[in-house]
Amino acid sequence: MRGRWPGFGSCGITALLAARRHALAAEADVVLERVPPNLLRALSLVGRDRLFTVRPAGGAAP
Numbered sequence: 001m002r003g004r005w006p007g008f009g010s011c012g013i014t015a016l017l018a019a020r021r022h023a024l025a026a027e028a029d030v031v032l033e034r035v036p037p038n039l040l041r042a043l044s045l046v047g048r049d050r051l052f053t054v055r056p057a058g059g060a061a062p
Contacts, residue, residue, distance in 0.1 A: 013048065020051060029053055 016030070023030045031053045035043075043049040 013043065013046065016043075016052070017048065031055060
C-alpha cells in the first residue's frame with residue numbers, strides 16, 4: 001500500500017472534524033503535524049484543509 005495511509009478515509013476526516021468541533025467549543029485549536037501528502041490532498045479536495053493548522057514535524061507553536 002505504498003503512497004497510502006491505510007484506514008484513513010471519510011470516517012477519519014469525520015473524526016477530525018468532530019475533534020475540531022470539540023476544540024472550538026473549548027476555545028482551542030487542532031494542529032495537524034506530519035500530515036502525509038495523500039491526506040493533505042484529500043482534505044484539500046473536500047475543502048477542509050483550511051480548517052486546520054498544519055505544521056511539519058517539530059514545527060513551532062504559533
